[in-house]
Amino acid sequence: MTEQSFEGWMKSIQVEMEVALVKLLPxxxxxxxxxxxxxxxxxxxxxxxxxxxLVHAAGALFDADVAELARAAAAVExxxxxxxxxxxxxxxxxxxxxRGKPTVHVKYDEACALLVGDALQAQAFxxxxxxxxxxxxxxxxxxxxxxxxxxxxxxxxxxxxxxSVGLTLSLQELEQMHxxxxxxxxxxxxxxxxxxxxxxxxxxxxxxDQYSSAIGLAFQVVDDVLDATADSATLGKTAGKDAxxxxxxxxxxxxxxxxxxxxxxxxxxxxxALEQFGDKARRLRELADLIVQRKA
Amino acid sequence: MTEQSFEGWMKSIQVEMEVALVKLLPxxxxxxxxxxxxxxxxxxxxxxxxxxxLVHAAGALFDADVAELARAAAAVExxxxxxxxxxxxxxxxxxxxxRGKPTVHVKYDEACALLVGDALQAQAFxxxxxxxxxxxxxxxxxxxxxxxxxxxxxxxxxxxxxxSVGLTLSLQELEQMHxxxxxxxxxxxxxxxxxxxxxxxxxxxxxxDQYSSAIGLAFQVVDDVLDATADSATLGKTAGKDAxxxxxxxxxxxxxxxxxxxxxxxxxxxxxALEQFGDKARRLRELADLIVQRKA
Numbered sequence: 333m334t335e336q337s338f339e340g341w342m343k344s345i346q347v348e349m350e351v352a353l354v355k356l357l358p359x360x361x362x363x364x365x366x367x368x369x370x371x372x373x374x375x376x377x378x379x380x381x382x383x384x385x386l387v388h389a390a391g392a393l394f395d396a397d398v399a400e401l402a403r404a405a406a407a408v409e410x411x412x413x414x415x416x417x418x419x420x421x422x423x424x425x426x427x428x429x430x431r432g433k434p435t436v437h438v439k440y441d442e443a444c445a446l447l448v449g450d451a452l453q454a455q456a457f458x459x460x461x462x463x464x465x466x467x468x469x470x471x472x473x474x475x476x477x478x479x480x481x482x483x484x485x486x487x488x489x490x491x492x493x494x495x496s497v498g499l500t501l502s503l504q505e506l507e508q509m510h511x512x513x514x515x516x517x518x519x520x521x522x523x524x525x526x527x528x529x530x531x532x533x534x535x536x537x538x539x540x541d542q543y544s545s546a547i548g549l550a551f552q553v554v555d556d557v558l559d560a561t562a563d564s565a566t567l568g569k570t571a572g573k574d575a576x577x578x579x580x581x582x583x584x585x586x587x588x589x590x591x592x593x594x595x596x597x598x599x600x601x602x603x604x605a606l607e608q609f610g611d612k613a614r615r616l617r618e619l620a621d622l623i624v625q626r627k628a
Numbered sequence: 629m630t631e632q633s634f635e636g637w638m639k640s641i642q643v644e645m646e647v648a649l650v651k652l653l654p655x656x657x658x659x660x661x662x663x664x665x666x667x668x669x670x671x672x673x674x675x676x677x678x679x680x681x682l683v684h685a686a687g688a689l690f691d692a693d694v695a696e697l698a699r700a701a702a703a704v705e706x707x708x709x710x711x712x713x714x715x716x717x718x719x720x721x722x723x724x725x726x727r728g729k730p731t732v733h734v735k736y737d738e739a740c741a742l743l744v745g746d747a748l749q750a751q752a753f754x755x756x757x758x759x760x761x762x763x764x765x766x767x768x769x770x771x772x773x774x775x776x777x778x779x780x781x782x783x784x785x786x787x788x789x790x791x792s793v794g795l796t797l798s799l800q801e802l803e804q805m806h807x808x809x810x811x812x813x814x815x816x817x818x819x820x821x822x823x824x825x826x827x828x829x830x831x832x833x834x835x836x837d838q839y840s841s842a843i844g845l846a847f848q849v850v851d852d853v854l855d856a857t858a859d860s861a862t863l864g865k866t867a868g869k870d871a872x873x874x875x876x877x878x879x880x881x882x883x884x885x886x887x888x889x890x891x892x893x894x895x896x897x898x899x900x901a902l903e904q905f906g907d908k909a910r911r912l913r914e915l916a917d918l919i920v921q922r923k924a
Contacts, residue, residue, distance in 0.1 A: 358778075358779050358780065362780075363784070363788070364779065364784050364787040364788050364791070366787065366791065367779050367783070367784060367787040368779060371779065414746075415746075418742055418746060421719075421742065423717075423737075423738035423739045423742060424739050424742065441719075442719035443719045443720050443790050444787070444790075446714055446717065446719060446720065446742070447783050447786055447787050447790075449746070450710075450711075450714060450745070450746075450749065450777075450783050451778045451779040451783035451784070453746065453749050453750070454749070454774050454775075454777040454778030454779075454781075454783065455774070455778050455779065457753045457770065457773075457774040458771060458774035458775055458778060461767055461770040461771040461774055462771060466763075467762075467763035467764040467766070467767050468763040470763070470767055471757055471763050471766055471767055471770075474753065474757040474767075474770060475754060475757040475758060477753075478750050478751070478753040478754035478757055479750075479754055481746075481750040482654075482747045482750030482751050482754060483654050483660065483663055483664060483667065483747040483750075483751065484654065484658075485750075487663070487743050487746050487747035487750065488659070488660050488663060488747070490743055491660040491662065491663040491740070491743050492659070492660050494739050494740075494743075495660070495662065
C-alpha cells in the first residue's frame with residue numbers, strides 16, 4: 333500500500349467509495365423509487381471525496397479494517413451530501429449548480445430535496461450502527477458523528493453562517509463559524525478512521541485534533557481563495573458567490589496574498605501534528621498537501 | 629405504578645418528558661442561541677406525547693429503567709418534532725399553524741426551520757447513542773430508530789404522501805403510505821421501550837408489531853376522521869386541509885361511518901396482540917383506547 337503513489341491511492345479509494353456508496357444507499361429498484369433515485373443523484377459521482385479520503389488515511393495509522401473504513405466513510409459522506417442538498421435550497425444559499433450538475437431541488441423539486449437530505453442523514457446513522465466493530469467502539473463513533481453533525485457542529489456552523497451575511501466578522505468569529513460548519517465533519521472523518529483501527533489515547537486524539545483543525549481551516553481559506561479567483565466551470569459551482577452575497581471570507585478580511593500564506597502555514601501545522609505517527613501518517617500528510625494545493 | 633389512574637400516569641409521563649426534553653436539548657444559553665431557541669420552540673410544549681407514552685408503556689412490560697426510557701422517548705420525540713417542522717414548510721404542506729402556535733418557519737424563518745429539523749435529527753441519534761444500556765442493545769435501538777426515520781420509514785412515507793396528492797389511492801396503497809409515514813415511528817416507540825427492558829424474543833417482537841400496526845393505522849384513521857369533523861381550534865391545526873389539498877384519506881375512501889368502525893376493529897386487534905403480556909400491558913391497552921377515542 334505504501335508503495336502506491338498518492339494519485340493511485342486516491343483514485344482507488346474514490347473508486348471503492350463509489351462502489352460502497354451504491355451498496356449502502358437504498359436501491360432505486362425499491363419504493364419510493366423517486367426518493368431513492370434522488371438520494372443516488374445527491375451522493376454518487378460527487379467531488380473528490382475528501383472526507384472518505386481522510387477516513388481511509390487516518391485508518392492507515394492503525395491498520396484499520398478496510399470494509400469498516402468504507403462504512404464509516406460512507407456515513408460521513410452521506411452527512412456531507414445531505415448538507416449540500418439542504419444548503420443549496422432556495423431558503424438557504426439558493427444555488428442551482430453543484431459539481432457541474434443541477435442541484436437536487438432543481439433536478440427534482442424542493443420537497444424532494446428536503447426529504448433526500450432528511451433520509452440521507454438517517455441512512456448515515458443506520459450505516460454506522462450496522463458496522464462490525466465491537467459495540468462500544470461503534471457507539472463511540474456514532475456519538476462523534478451525531479455531535480459533529482448537529483447544532484454544536486455542522487448545523488450550528490451553517491446557522492452562524494446564515495446569521496453573518498452582511499455583517500463584518502472578525503477573523504476569530506469567521507474561524508469559529510468554519511470550525512463548526514466544515515471543520516467538525518473533517519475532524520470526525522479523521523477520528524472515525526483512527527477509531528476504526530483501535531481505541532485512541534488522549535494524546536493521539538489531541539494530535540489528530542491539531543491536524544484536523546489545521547486542515548479544516550486550510551480547506552476553508554483555500555475555498556475562499558478559489559471562490560475569489562477561479563471561474564465557475566473550473567469550480568463546478570457558481571464562482572464569486574460569496575462576494576455577491578456579501579459574505580465575510582478570509583480573502584475579504586485578510587486579502588488574497590495573506591490568505592495564501594495562511595494556508596501554507598496551516599499545512600506546516602498539520603505536518604507537525606502528525607510527527608508522532610511516523611511513516612503511517614503519509615496519506616494524511618499528502619491530503620494536507622492536496623487541500624492546500626487544490627485548484628477546484 | 630399500576631394503582632395509578634391512566635390520566636394520572638399520562639400526566640406524570642408528560643411532565644417528566646418535558647423535563648427530560650429540556651435537559652436533552654442543547655441549552656439556549658449556548659451558541660448558536662437562535663437555533664437552540666428554535667429547537668426548543670419546535671419540541672417543547674408539544675401535544676400529547678403519544679410516542680413517549682408508548683415508549684414508557686412498552687417499557688412497563690419488562691420493568692425497564694425509567695431514565696433509559698426517558699432518553700429513548702426523547703430521541704423518538706425529537707425525530708417526530710423535526711418531521712413536523714419540515715413537513716410544515718412551504719415546499720411541503722405549507723402549514724402556518726401547529727398545536728395552536730405559528731409553525732417554526734413562520735415564527736423564525738425557512739432557513740432556520742430547515743436547520744432546526746436537521747439539528748434535531750442529529751440530536752436524537754446523539755441522545756440515544758449516549759444511553760446507559762449495554763452497548764449491543766443500545767446499538768440495536770439506534771439501528772431501529774434510523775431505519776424507522778429514513779427512506780424505508782417516515783421519510784419514505786412522506787415521499788409517497790407527496791406523490792399521491794390528487795391521485796386516487798386504493799385502501800391498500802393508503803395503508804402502505806401511513807405504515808411508513810406514521811406507523812414506523814409508533815412501532816419503533818414500542819420496540820425501543822420494550823428493548824430498554826430486555827433483549828426481545830421473536831415471539832415478543834411479533835406481538836408488539838401486531839399491536840403497533842393496529843394502533844398505527846387506528847391513529848391515522850382517527851386523524852382523518854378528526855380532520856373531516858373537528859374545527860381548527862380544537863385540533864390546534866388547520867382542519868379540513870386534506871380535503872382542500874385533495875389528499876386521499878380513509879374518510880374519502882371508506883366514508884365516515886366505516887372509518888369509525890375500522891378504528892374500533894383496530895382497537896380490538898391491538899388488545900388481542902397484547903394478551904400474552906397480561907396485566908403489565910395495561911398502559912399499552914389504555915393507549916390504544918386513547919388513540920381511538922381522542923378528540924384532537
